[in-house]
Amino acid sequence: MKKDYSRRSFIKNISLATFAALALSGCDTEAFDEFLQKNFKTLSKKEKDEIVKNLESKYKKKYGKEFHVSDKPAIDGTLFGYALDLSRCIGCRRCVYACVKENNQSRNPQIHYIEVLQMEKEKGIDFADSNAQYNPEKVPEKGYFYVPVQCQQCRKPQCVTVCPVRATWQEPDGIVVVDYNWCIGCRYCMAACPYGARHFNWGEPTLPVEEINPEMHYLGNRPRKKGVVEKCTFCIQRVREGKYPACVEICPVGARKFGNLLDPDSEIRYILENKRVLVLKQELNFQPKFYYFFGI
Amino acid sequence: MNFIRFITGSIKIVFQGSKTYYAWLILLLLLIIWGGFGYSGQLAHGLIQTHMRDSVSWAFYIGNFTFLVGVAAAAVMLVIPAYIYDWKPIKEIAIFGELLAVCSVIMCLSFIIVDIGNPLRFWHMLPLIGTLNFPSSMLSWDFFVLNIYLLLNLVVVTYLLYCIFYKIEYKKSFVLPLVLFSIPMAVAIHTTTAFLYNALPGRIFWNSALLAPRFLASAFCSGPAILLILFQILRKTTKFEIKDEAIWKIAELMVYAMFIYLFFTIAELFKEFYSGTEHILYWKYLLFGIGDHKEIVLYSWSSIIMGCIAFVLFLIPKTRKNFITLNIGAFLIYGSVYVEKGIALIIPAFTPDVLGQIYVYTPSMTEIRTAVMIFSLGFLLFTFLSKIAIAIVFDNYNIDSLTPKKRLSKQVQPLIL
Ligand code: SF4
Numbered sequence: 227m228k229k230d231y232s233r234r235s236f237i238k239n240i241s242l243a244t245f246a247a248l249a250l251s252g253c254d255t256e257a258f259d260e261f262l263q264k265n266f267k268t269l270s271k272k273e274k275d276e277i278v279k280n281l282e283s284k285y286k287k288k289y290g291k292e293f294h295v296s297d298k299p300a301i302d303g304t305l306f307g308y309a310l311d312l313s314r315c316i317g318c319r320r321c322v323y324a325c326v327k328e329n330n331q332s333r334n335p336q337i338h339y340i341e342v343l344q345m346e347k348e349k350g351i352d353f354a355d356s357n358a359q360y361n362p363e364k365v366p367e368k369g370y371f372y373v374p375v376q377c378q379q380c381r382k383p384q385c386v387t388v389c390p391v392r393a394t395w396q397e398p399d400g401i402v403v404v405d406y407n408w409c410i411g412c413r414y415c416m417a418a419c420p421y422g423a424r425h426f427n428w429g430e431p432t433l434p435v436e437e438i439n440p441e442m443h444y445l446g447n448r449p450r451k452k453g454v455v456e457k458c459t460f461c462i463q464r465v466r467e468g469k470y471p472a473c474v475e476i477c478p479v480g481a482r483k484f485g486n487l488l489d490p491d492s493e494i495r496y497i498l499e500n501k502r503v504l505v506l507k508q509e510l511n512f513q514p515k516f517y518y519f520f521g522i
Numbered sequence: 523m524n525f526i527r528f529i530t531g532s533i534k535i536v537f538q539g540s541k542t543y544y545a546w547l548i549l550l551l552l553l554i555i556w557g558g559f560g561y562s563g564q565l566a567h568g569l570i571q572t573h574m575r576d577s578v579s580w581a582f583y584i585g586n587f588t589f590l591v592g593v594a595a596a597a598v599m600l601v602i603p604a605y606i607y608d609w610k611p612i613k614e615i616a617i618f619g620e621l622l623a624v625c626s627v628i629m630c631l632s633f634i635i636v637d638i639g640n641p642l643r644f645w646h647m648l649p650l651i652g653t654l655n656f657p658s659s660m661l662s663w664d665f666f667v668l669n670i671y672l673l674l675n676l677v678v679v680t681y682l683l684y685c686i687f688y689k690i691e692y693k694k695s696f697v698l699p700l701v702l703f704s705i706p707m708a709v710a711i712h713t714t715t716a717f718l719y720n721a722l723p724g725r726i727f728w729n730s731a732l733l734a735p736r737f738l739a740s741a742f743c744s745g746p747a748i749l750l751i752l753f754q755i756l757r758k759t760t761k762f763e764i765k766d767e768a769i770w771k772i773a774e775l776m777v778y779a780m781f782i783y784l785f786f787t788i789a790e791l792f793k794e795f796y797s798g799t800e801h802i803l804y805w806k807y808l809l810f811g812i813g814d815h816k817e818i819v820l821y822s823w824s825s826i827i828m829g830c831i832a833f834v835l836f837l838i839p840k841t842r843k844n845f846i847t848l849n850i851g852a853f854l855i856y857g858s859v860y861v862e863k864g865i866a867l868i869i870p871a872f873t874p875d876v877l878g879q880i881y882v883y884t885p886s887m888t889e890i891r892t893a894v895m896i897f898s899l900g901f902l903l904f905t906f907l908s909k910i911a912i913a914i915v916f917d918n919y920n921i922d923s924l925t926p927k928k929r930l931s932k933q934v935q936p937l938i939l
Pocket residue numbers: 376377378379380383384385386402418419420421422423424457512
């Protein structure tokens with residue numbers, strides 16, 4: 227019995243060694259360090275800073291440009307919330323493309339964090355009858371309205387609960403993030419998310435060097451690799467610096483509102499107070515911090 | 523030292539065999555190579571080689587995983603009837619059931635490995651050095667129970683074979699509790715796997731309390747089907763003795779399982795179709811297709827038809843007791859459950875996707891080749907292990923056979939499968 231056990235652990239050691247050897251193939255110590263890197267959440271401030279610095283120089287080497295990678299933690303007293311005015315949205319998808327640029331999403335294979343659904347006015351919010359592939363000359367089309375869906379930054383995010391390796395978690399400011407270096411790519415979180423908010427890098431992501439956004443956050447828009455999950459982070463690299471998310475800024479009709487739910491004077495608080503809001507799939511009890519309302 | 527001799531003795535056996543045996547090995551090797559090249563494409567370019575996409579983010583691989591969990595669970599649970607009805611070769615049934623379980627669990631884990639985007643990061647799941655999300659994540663539970671189950675079965679069979687090999691009496695006080703423990707563990711691995719899917723409110727198709735019971739019932743159809751055939755082969759080619767009655771009894775038990783499965787499914791369908799909420803969409807997609815998207819219908823109906831024919835064949839005593847129809851039934855039910863678990867259970871949960879969009883999924887060539895690779899590897903392993911077990915259990919291959927000089931006259935011919 228005992229011997230049997232030691233044989234097993236021997237096999238285990240061998241396989242770990244093979245893993246390491248595989249990771250080392252190409253004799254790349256950087257890749258090896260990356261392979262051994264711990265879960266970001268468990269690291270100290272010092273270790274985080276060091277990793278971020280290394281990343282900057284690595285990206286410089288790779289893309290030949292200066293980048294700034296931040297690991298700025300959540301600011302005390304913030305809990306971000308979002309509100310979207312369904313009566314204003316015209317379905318132009320400008321937010322979709324602004325998001326792609328801001329967050330360095332892969333162009334091919336294509337990844338979009340925001341999906342705009344076209345729905346029939348007569349049916350109300352009905353996913354089964356919605357159309358994401360609408361493509362007319364001019365929006366909005368008669369008889370239709372538009373519901374953009376992205377990560378709802380749930381208060382009870384099941385995507386976090388199900389992750390077998392704790393590669394995704396909710397930050398103190400309410401943003402659900404992914405450690406791209408820790409995610410094993412099992413996609414359990416994608417099965418769990420009821421809003422289709424999580425996207426997988428099925429192939430090696432491509433993004434044109436001249437279009438890379440150099441302002442990055444470790445838990446946000448830094449370039450990803452194939453085989454990991456990514457998602458909307460409310461533009462963590464922007465909102466933690468006091469800026470609006472890119473989709474809020476680009477919206478031509480001002481349908482998108484954003485702010486700190488803990489600040490009584492914020493715009494988001496104003497909307498919650500004075501408009502009547504709803505959340506999608508409220509019956510599932512994920513308790514989104516992404517609200518929809520009818521402004522006019 | 524003793525153990526090493528047991529291992530080397532076992533390895534020796536693996537290389538002795540008839541022409542048919544070698545032909546079978548070569549066939550498996552060819553399949554492994556063919557599948558392996560498919561898989562290497564996936565390793566190089568990522569899961570984009572599969573037909574999975576964001577809408578259908580789990581598919582054929584996880585379906586195969588689910589199917590094999592069922593096989594692993596059912597194989598061991600056959601010990602219960604063997605015990606209750608006092609079939610003579612209970613020890614042998616336990617040994618072969620557990621060997622099958624070991625191979626199935628290894629295949630399960632392989633299907634997980636090929637399904638994840640970063641297989642090298644697998645160590646993130648290991649306790650202590652990784653950050654296993656235990657007990658929150660059902661996947662971590664599954665990983666946990668599967669590994670215990672694997673270890674448990676491995677220990678028991680190895681120990682039993684070891685004892686027979688050295689001609690020593692095995693310790694009942696050691697084996698019996700482990701075998702008994704492996705029975706609830708068999709239920710556990712299967713239930714945990716069902717729970718993995720079950721409690722995701724976003725996936726309405728899975729979010730039914732009947733999922734786990736249906737899981738267990740269908741596993742009891744497919745797992746014994748393999749053993750049914752295996753026992754007949756063993757009976758023909760070795761000294762393994764099992765009465766016709768025992769085989770028919772297994773078939774009879776499978777009928778009960780099929781009936782329960784059928785009943786649960788009808789209950790589910792009644793609820794869905796009579797209440798006619800929008801949740802019906804997923805069943806509609808599975809059974810009839812939505813609009814022009816009918817690709818999956820072929821799979822679901824082939825599974826249903828195979829299952830129904832097998833049910834009838836097993837139900838009627840005359841066809842149940844005829845070995846030709848019995849074996850046809852066994853193959854059919856195996857195929858039926860395979861398609862059911864591989865495709866019909868997974869795909870409708872993702873089609874239409876959570877935002878109501880339809881992405882039509884059918885497995886890609888890469889997925890099929892990878893699956894062929896894993897199944898061939900599993901069969902190869904199972905062939906080797908059964909060969910060793912047959913030699914030791916039925917052909918008196920033991921420690922003396924390793925030192926033939928002393929007892930040349932009495933030496934037993936190693937078995938030919
Ligand atoms: S919308 Fe999906 S990804 Fe975003 S927090 Fe909720 S469950 Fe997680």
